[in-house]
Amino acid sequence: MTTIAELRARFSPILETVAAGTLDREQERSLPVDAVRALAEAGFGTVRIPVEQGGLGATIPQLTALLIDLAAADSNLPQIWRGHIAFVEDILVTPHTEFRERWLEKILGGAVIGNAWSEIGSVERGAFGTSITVEGEAAEVTGRKFYTTGSIFADYSDTLVQAADGSQHIAVVPLDQPAVTISDDWDGFGQQLTGTGTIIYDGARLESRDVIPFEDRFGYQTAVYQLVLVAVHAGIAAAVEADAVAAVAARTRTYSHGNADRVRQDPQILQVVGEISAVSHAAAALADQVAQAVQAAHDATAARSEDARSAVIETEIASARAQVITSRLVPEAATRLFDALGASAVRRSTALDRHWRNARTVASHNPWVYKAKEIGDWEVNGTPPGFQWGIGTVTSSAQESAGQVADRSAEASGERASEPSEAQPVGV
Structure with missing residues (x-):
């Protein structure tokens, strides 16, 4: 059985290199292309694939611990891998056997998967302007996506598309083709190096066997996306703690109105460092708590258990609770x-x-105030959290469609989930 010590030993040399270059990349706005490739070559993309199938066999809590380490080195990197992580989790439990075997082979061969789900502009909430047509063994995708975190580094992009009949599908689009244009036009003031920009598909081609119904997507998907963000917050907090400790220990100048001749002995400064340390360790504990819930949802889903839906609900509530706390305390x-x-x-x-x-x-990706409301509604009224996250304009038809999606989601007993919100440098 794989241990976290073994996983850390495997990736720590890369993380040390990543950390050494973080400041330069930040100041030069240089995308971490080499870091992503080094992680891929070391098998980071196969962390969750069982050992007997050729992967590293990590549990979700072990993966989360690695993500915290990675975020402490460079908080952009776990988010870059977010879409890949969710895609792998889906193929581990998908009912589409041929699809699973095909993509397991590709990922074990080093393929990196990006994300292209969200759209901006006047698109109706619950609908998508990115279309797909299928003819025989071939398919084509046309449209524009934003918040495409990770895709600029990837070989394929996990893309949410809509057919002419209104049905929605997942299309895994090869990115190395003339019909795909990827721009690094993400202009956020933070997480600037996640490559969270625009993809334009102009009749991008793929095989029809790489298209599956969106309704078959794994039920704890949203919680997986949010778990990665909680881990990013925990990693940022760890980096803040490390920088605080190092800087305070090294300071030789002190203020005349301070409390000691050395900053490292000033009780007020030590209190500040202690508060930062408390946040760092609390964030890591919350991330592990969410990871345990997600692991339970994975186990129930993989076993096709009748407890799958309740396990999925628990992951939603657990991730929401964690994000309410980390979104406030880590900044x-x-x-x-x-x-x-x-x-x-x-x-x-x-x-x-x-x-x-x-x-x-990271705290702005999905507003925590709504998550706090959903937690309260669950605790007081027993109302399950929503699984269909989306953003866009609303019409009466869109409201009716959203209601139908929610009904279908409930009927699926937690074995399907929904779109991550627009703020996806989610990016995924």
């Missing part, structure tokens, strides 16, 4: 870092502001 900890340091800490050469910018951006 605060990133701000408190500056309370422990002097004016030199705000110089651009330190790039310490990246921690707050990145944490705030």
